Amino acid sequence: AALGLLPGKASVSGSVRLGSDQLIGASRTKLESIRGGRIAMIFQDPSSSLNPVIHAGRQIAEAVELHRGLTGRAARNEAVRLMEMVGIPDAVRRFDNFPHEFSGGQNQRLMIAMALAGNPDLLIADEPTTALDATIQAQILDLLISIREETGMAIVFISHDLGAVSQICERVCVMYAGNIVExxxxxxxxxSPRHPYTRGLFDAIPRIDAGRDRLVPIPGTVPQPGRMPGGCAFAPRCGHASELCHNKVPPLLALDDDRATACFHPLSDGATASKPNLMQVQQGVAWA
Structure with missing residues (x-):
């Protein structure tokens, strides 16, 4: 939505600003100058984002030419440097390999190299580790963290994986049914998660040190977009809901200096039996 990549029939409202630039409603020329150059994106499935009939290195060099103005040998050298930066072994030789000659993790690294080609201010990573096994996932996360530290680039990391979120994110927005709830x-x-939905996510995570007790699921299902309940969207699944929750949408209000929650009955620190432990969540994901 922010980069104008949705089909023409999509209706987008609200405001997205990059510095002083308003992106919602911006002209096509304006958005094309921002895509790749100031905002880059890594999609969930690298195999569908790379052209299967063009050499992988050439695809990166094309992004370098477009956003940096380099051509010929200079563009190729920069593409090789980016491939080496993201951990592609023997990058000079593999420049002319096709995407199918790389593993899934290496294709994701190629996508990251392509995203870095324009020296963006912001990288949007849309579940970049979903299709990878746990070991490769950890490597990609470490790579994103090191690149962020080296370049000063900001990252918007979109994921359902709490372990990955704990490793890479400084601030978190938890969303439910299209709205931020915490x-x-x-x-x-x-x-100390304060929204009942967030609490439910943590309670449903299997733990290495747990016994044979059953996991605590969140009852019910996510509502269909065309059949949203009145009031709070999570109220039909929430054990703390009151009549107010079923009739009125809770606003996102600040609970203290560093937290905001959209809930009429936010949880206290000791509201449930077990608090989430950051190390346990990371270990659970690493060993899952």
């Missing part, structure tokens, strides 16, 4: 620093979220 936002706060990552450490605060893992120490």
């Amino acid at each position: 936002k706060c620093p990552t450490e605060s979220l893992f120490r």
Whole structure:
């Protein structure tokens, strides 16, 4: 939505600003100058984002030419440097390989190299580790963290994986049915989630040190977009809901200096039996 990539029939409202630039409603020329150059994106499935009949290195070089103005040998050298930066072994030789000659994790690294070609201010990573096994996932997360530290680039990391979120994010926005229900620093979220939905996500995570007790699921299902309930969207699944929750949408209000929650009955620190432990969540994901 922010980059104008949705089909023409999509209706987008609200405001997205990059510095002083308003992106919602911006002209096609304006958005094309921002895509790749100031905002880059890594999609969920690298195999569908790379052209299967063009050499992988050439695809990166094309992005370098488009956003940096380099051509010929200079563009090729920069593409090789980016491939080496993201951990592609023997990048000079593999420049002329096709995407199918790389593993899934290496294709994701190629996508990251392509995203970095324009020296963006912001990288949007849309579940970049979903299709990868746990070991490769950890490597990609470490790579994103190191690149962020080296370049100063900001990252918007979209994921359902709480372990990955704990590793890479400084602040978290938890969304349910298309709306933010809780936002706060990552450490605060893992120490004491305050929204019942967030609490439910943590309770449903299997733990290495747990016994044979059954997991605690969130009852019900996510509502269909065309059949949203009145009031709070989570109320039909929430054990803390009152009549107010079923009739009125809770606003996103600040609970303290670093946290906001959209809930009429936010949980206290000791509201449930077990608090989430950041290390346990990370270990659970690493060993899952």
